[in-house]
Amino acid sequence: MLKFEQVSKQYSNGYQAVKNMNFEISAGEILVLIGPSGCGKTTTMKMINRLVPHTSGTIFLKGKDITKENPDLLRRNIGYVIQQIGLFPHYTIEDNVGLIPQLKGWDAARKKERVNEMLRLVGLDPAVFAKRYPKQLSGGQQQRVGVARALAADPEIVLMDEPFGALDPITREQLQDELLRLQQELHKTIVFVTHDMEEALKLGDKIAILKDGELVQLDTPDQILSQPANDFVESFIGKNRLFQNPEFIPVTDVMRTNPSITYPGRAPGKALTFMRQRRTDTLLVVNDAGNLLGIVSAYDISSKIEEIRTIDEIMTPLQAVLKDTATARDALALITDAPFGIIPVVTDEDKIAGIVTRSSLLTAFASKWVGEGEMEK
Incomplete structure (x- = not known):
């Protein structure tokens, strides 16, 4: 024109x-x-x-x-x-x-x-x-x-x-x-x-x-x-x-790329051991193809460990999920209501790309507002 x-x-x-x-x-x-x-x-x-x-x-x-x-x-x-x-x-x-x-x-x-x-x-x-x-x-x-x-x-x-x-x-x-x-x-x-x-x-x-x-x-x-x-x-x-x-901020800039994942047929005791090794209190549950199914917490597993055989019995279906094309604003809008304060980020094929947490959002924003030397302190 x-x-x-x-x-x-x-x-x-x-x-x-x-x-x-x-x-x-x-x-x-x-x-x-x-x-x-x-x-x-x-x-x-x-x-x-x-x-x-x-x-x-x-x-x-x-x-x-x-x-x-x-x-x-x-x-x-x-x-x-x-x-x-x-x-x-x-x-x-x-x-x-x-x-x-x-x-x-x-x-x-x-x-x-x-x-x-x-x-x-x-x-x-x-x-x-x-x-x-x-x-x-x-x-x-x-x-x-x-x-x-x-x-x-x-x-x-x-x-x-x-x-x-x-x-x-x-x-x-x-x-x-x-x-x-x-x-x-x-x-x-x-x-x-x-x-x-x-x-x-x-x-x-x-x-x-x-x-x-x-x-x-x-x-x-x-x-x-x-x-x-x-x-x-x-x-x-x-x-x-x-x-x-x-x-204007891609959600990929505020997410963590190494979420802890597990499979629905995992025994609760093994799931808890894995959590301790990864120092996390939640696991994302995926199927054999790597598609996201839900999330489980250490508290839920511990409270039901005598009653369940596999973790999929107490898995929470995910209500807050973002595509990897979303923005930080989308994450900010969802994080308050996200179960366990975690928003999985998935690809178009519903494969896990990462997770957004309150901590990852705060860290990303704080790193821009505070000087690098101050952050190191």
């Missing part, structure tokens, strides 16, 4: 705002541009609709060089949302939302139908809001109108320049959720500029981190968090941010 090829922007005074930018994004993706003030993120975005002309390189939109397009027609086919919202105060809400369809020559009936559709899409009842003026709306409502206007002519790409930056935290979070809901429904290609890393992690399919006009790293949120390209990226995102976002 969008490709930058050796794109630079240099001003007449010699200042180079963007330097040899190379990236591409596919249709339906949200790309978030982020970095310190003055890094070139807004300039990069504005070059897409030619509000800022690039001085070298090529920007392709759907395979076409944007400099070959009429700039007015180009902009009418690109949605644009800014922090200041930019609604015309003397236009009603329906006139603001219908501006681009009107410029594109839509007839009145089609335009009105589209305006009503867009207002409903962003949670504003047309019967209530269409005839109002911007000053009669709250900041959050005005920003919803700004999003509706950007989408009104059904553009394939939408540019969003810190659209929620001036809103209070609660309204901001609500509109972030609303944008994700809209994206699930509309599948637009979105280039989103922000200075807020939490917002970038929440919204971005891909995140581009910029510094001094250069692209330092372009990756998915989980790759940015788990494999920062250099010290600057690690410092910028915050060294502990990965563990503030457990949905």
